[in-house]
Amino acid sequence: MTSKKDMRRQDLIVPYVEPAKEKSDGDMTSTMASTLPMAAIFTRNKMIGWTAVVFALQSWLAETPEQKRTSTTPGYFSVGMAFMSLMVAYLPLFMPPPQNRAGAGSEAEAPSAVPLV
Template sequence: MASKKDMRRADLALPYVDPPKSSSDADISSTMSSTLPMAAMFTRNRMIGWLSFVFSLQSWLGESPDQKKNASTPAYMSVFMSLMALIVTYFPLFLPPQAPGGTAAAASPSS
């Protein structure tokens, strides 16, 4: 039968210590929330615009006090940029682009 005595020595146990975080670790959600609105504006893709809005809103609501202190731009600015990207992508619905060549009267000059 096995012995019930604990053979581990308490004086040899080491407590766990978290390794320090390096300052060069990049926050991927912050990077995505700042680059996706630009991609949505360049491609005029509505799906990328909505994705950028969700990413930026998520990074704004989930930022820690350390991230607020160390950030170069505030997180609400990325939310504003993603809203602007949505406006740019939906802009042709409200103000359609002009046809190339202008109107028919301007295209055929009278002689």
């Protein structure tokens, strides 16, 4: 039988080195924190607005010093935008839209036809 001696050569062993992260890796939470408020404002959807607030707070609290230094917008700006999207979503509760009178058309409609005499 062969001997149980370790046959590996010590001079050929290469230790594992974790690869460095690329700077182009995008942060998905900050992307969501900046795009969800816009979606909530356009759709006036309250659920998207609350989701935007949660993502914005998480992104702001998880900001690293590197992100603070290289980011174009600070974390509190995305939180402000998220709360503004909630304001827009809940605005009809405090300022209801004007009600049209019965029979009166809206300004966007074409004028009614004039009868020929």
